[in-house]
Amino acid sequence: MKKLINSAETVVGDALRGLAAAHPSLRIDHERRLVLRAEPKDYGTVALVSGGGSGHEPLHSGYVGFGMLDAACPGEIFTSPAPQHWLDAAVAAERGAGVLLIVKNYAGDVMNAEIAAELAAERRLDLRTVIIADDVSLEPPVRRGTGTALLVHRLVGAAAEQGHDLDELHALAVRVAASGRSMGLALRPATVPAAGNPTFELGDDEIEWGVGIHGEPGRERQPLGTARELAGRLVDPILADGLPSGPAIVLLSGLGSTPLIELYVMHAEIVALLAHAGVTVARALVGNHVTALDMAGCSLTVLPVDDELLSLWDSPVETPVLRWGR
Amino acid sequence: MKKLINSAETVVGDALRGLAAAHPSLRIDHERRLVLRAEPKDYGTVALVSGGGSGHEPLHSGYVGFGMLDAACPGEIFTSPAPQHWLDAAVAAERGAGVLLIVKNYAGDVMNAEIAAELAAERRLDLRTVIIADDVSLEPPVRRGTGTALLVHRLVGAAAEQGHDLDELHALAVRVAASGRSMGLALRPATVPAAGNPTFELGDDEIEWGVGIHGEPGRERQPLGTARELAGRLVDPILADGLPSGPAIVLLSGLGSTPLIELYVMHAEIVALLAHAGVTVARALVGNHVTALDMAGCSLTVLPVDDELLSLWDSPVETPVLRWGR
Numbered sequence: 001m002k003k004l005i006n007s008a009e010t011v012v013g014d015a016l017r018g019l020a021a022a023h024p025s026l027r028i029d030h031e032r033r034l035v036l037r038a039e040p041k042d043y044g045t046v047a048l049v050s051g052g053g054s055g056h057e058p059l060h061s062g063y064v065g066f067g068m069l070d071a072a073c074p075g076e077i078f079t080s081p082a083p084q085h086w087l088d089a090a091v092a093a094e095r096g097a098g099v100l101l102i103v104k105n106y107a108g109d110v111m112n113a114e115i116a117a118e119l120a121a122e123r124r125l126d127l128r129t130v131i132i133a134d135d136v137s138l139e140p141p142v143r144r145g146t147g148t149a150l151l152v153h154r155l156v157g158a159a160a161e162q163g164h165d166l167d168e169l170h171a172l173a174v175r176v177a178a179s180g181r182s183m184g185l186a187l188r189p190a191t192v193p194a195a196g197n198p199t200f201e202l203g204d205d206e207i208e209w210g211v212g213i214h215g216e217p218g219r220e221r222q223p224l225g226t227a228r229e230l231a232g233r234l235v236d237p238i239l240a241d242g243l244p245s246g247p248a249i250v251l252l253s254g255l256g257s258t259p260l261i262e263l264y265v266m267h268a269e270i271v272a273l274l275a276h277a278g279v280t281v282a283r284a285l286v287g288n289h290v291t292a293l294d295m296a297g298c299s300l301t302v303l304p305v306d307d308e309l310l311s312l313w314d315s316p317v318e319t320p321v322l323r324w325g326r
Numbered sequence: 327m328k329k330l331i332n333s334a335e336t337v338v339g340d341a342l343r344g345l346a347a348a349h350p351s352l353r354i355d356h357e358r359r360l361v362l363r364a365e366p367k368d369y370g371t372v373a374l375v376s377g378g379g380s381g382h383e384p385l386h387s388g389y390v391g392f393g394m395l396d397a398a399c400p401g402e403i404f405t406s407p408a409p410q411h412w413l414d415a416a417v418a419a420e421r422g423a424g425v426l427l428i429v430k431n432y433a434g435d436v437m438n439a440e441i442a443a444e445l446a447a448e449r450r451l452d453l454r455t456v457i458i459a460d461d462v463s464l465e466p467p468v469r470r471g472t473g474t475a476l477l478v479h480r481l482v483g484a485a486a487e488q489g490h491d492l493d494e495l496h497a498l499a500v501r502v503a504a505s506g507r508s509m510g511l512a513l514r515p516a517t518v519p520a521a522g523n524p525t526f527e528l529g530d531d532e533i534e535w536g537v538g539i540h541g542e543p544g545r546e547r548q549p550l551g552t553a554r555e556l557a558g559r560l561v562d563p564i565l566a567d568g569l570p571s572g573p574a575i576v577l578l579s580g581l582g583s584t585p586l587i588e589l590y591v592m593h594a595e596i597v598a599l600l601a602h603a604g605v606t607v608a609r610a611l612v613g614n615h616v617t618a619l620d621m622a623g624c625s626l627t628v629l630p631v632d633d634e635l636l637s638l639w640d641s642p643v644e645t646p647v648l649r650w651g652r
Binding site for chain 1: 337341554585589610612
């Protein structure tokens with residue numbers, strides 16, 4: 001295992017020190033492992049909290065800031081934050097109008113966030129949860145959560161900044177979560193530092209198709225193909241899942257060790273295939289956004305949008321990764 | 327070789343199609359392979375042009391926009407643009423006040439840019455060149471150019487937007503180029519698509535120390551160490567090269583396939599080591615900025631700054647990668 005780390009035990013805390021040094025717009029509570037805005041949002045607005053295992057950087061911490069998240073609680077690598085960790089983040093972020101927890105559909109995250117919600121209820125903290133389950137490589141209800149989480153952070157974060165209440169924001173989050181669809185493929189597996197070995201084996205001419213972002217194997221192993229062929233294998237199951245024609249936001253995320261030039265090659269093919277199906281790319285994010293340590297490959301997320309969602313997308317945002325219009 | 331491409335022959339053109347689809351703020355001339363601003367800068371201001379081989383994405387195209395570059399001319403992978411390509415970029419970018427060519431110190435780039443400058447002179451195009459040679463792993467005059475190029479794009483791009491003339495901007499670029507210092511290390515080599523094999527071999531417990539960004543081997547092979555030890559091996563030669571104490575801008579770039587969590591771990595160690603030497607990190611960029619295809623590892627660039635340079639750094643910028651204050 002070759003990694004730029006001090007030890008498997010310290011990697012999450014060490015990275016948080018680097019995050020704090022690089023981004024003065026964030027306030028890091030190192031003891032409780034919370035990533036917060038240095039300038040909290042207006043009092044009387046709903047706070048957005050997201051979390052999950054570490055290893056998906058820049059998710060979640062890179063999306064804390066104006067127009068997106070109020071707090072992130074990074075767990076150990078590929079490991080859910082404990083219930084108290086989720087609760088700590090909610091309490092630290094809360095600004096008098098309730099908290100929306102954004103949780104990806106993994107057993108540990110869902111269970112721990114549920115317990116955190118019970119603990120919050122005991123404290124009379126107004127907290128609602130939305131579950132992201134957008135990975136079309138599996139059938140509901142076991143669909144995993146991936147790229148749509150980022151789109152929920154942005155769209156609901158924008159609406160929260162505009163002063164919508166918790167009921168409205170929860171409804172918006174549920175609507176976006178239900179209409180986003182993702183599909184991923186890997187060229188190389190990830191290596192979790194504490195394990196030291198790749199999470200699965202893959203031949204020199206094979207791709208793992210339908211991977212999640214926790215190093216788990218996918219739905220099927222297939223021969224490597226051209227970018228055009230691989231783009232089809234991402235787009236087709238998303239279309240088959242019922243993606244409507246019309247405008248969409250597209251997120252094409254590298255999984256951690258895929259160079260940007262390859263992502264742009266894939267994006268060109270994906271845009272052409274979607275256009276052929278009547279889906280126009282209204283906005284696009286291409287880069288390493290939702291990753292799985294050093295996995296090579298990419299994940300495609302497509303979200304149908306209307307004018308309301310596009311207006312939310314374009315409204316001001318100021319985080320370490322996304323910044324515009326402010 | 328496992329890559330998300332259609333073919334080694336088409337990768338640069340295919341990626342430019344994806345770049346165009348993802349970034350409406352760019353105008354791509356596919357026939358001449360130029361990346362330009364969709365909204366050219368004010369007439370009567372100096373244009374900044376940078377280029378070099380492809381494979382370093384987001385360099386150079388991701389830094390075309392307000393407050394940075396006016397044009398980029400991406401060559402084939404790790405291959406200099408031809409003289410006519412450099413000239414085409416200069417002519418397309420020119421806005422009546424001359425052109426500054428920013429060239430990294432690689433034999434092909436320097437030679438082709440020199441010929442382009444001669445061709446420009448024949449056309450009475452007012453063109454000046456600055457050479458970036460910031461890699462302290464080699465002695466002058468063979469020092470290669472790397473991360474300082476990005477800092478020159480930003481700082482001189484900001485000054486160009488403010489209306490400074492070509493003499494002033496050339497002097498600023500020379501000053502920044504002379505004071506930026508870089509050092510890189512690789513955990514894994516890159517694979518150039520047309521070759522299909524890694525550019526060098528590296529053992530399971532070895533790092534290549536002092537690598538450039540074109541897949542060439544470095545200055546020395548050393549055993550892998552902790553992030554703290556590796557950070558020392560990047561910082562020490564930069565200090566030994568005469569880095570003064572005081573405020574600095576730090577660029578810590580992944581080389582293409584290094585996950586962000588590892589870069590943040592390294593950044594924490596680098597900031598501590600620099601502080602110990604009296605160097606305070608006034609601004610930091612951490613991420614995949616100046617890459618070498620799928621090489622794993624990182625490159626550290628440190629630029630001493632004064633209030634004038636910090637003010638230029640903080641002024642508005644709007645490119646696909648860097649965006650703030652506008």
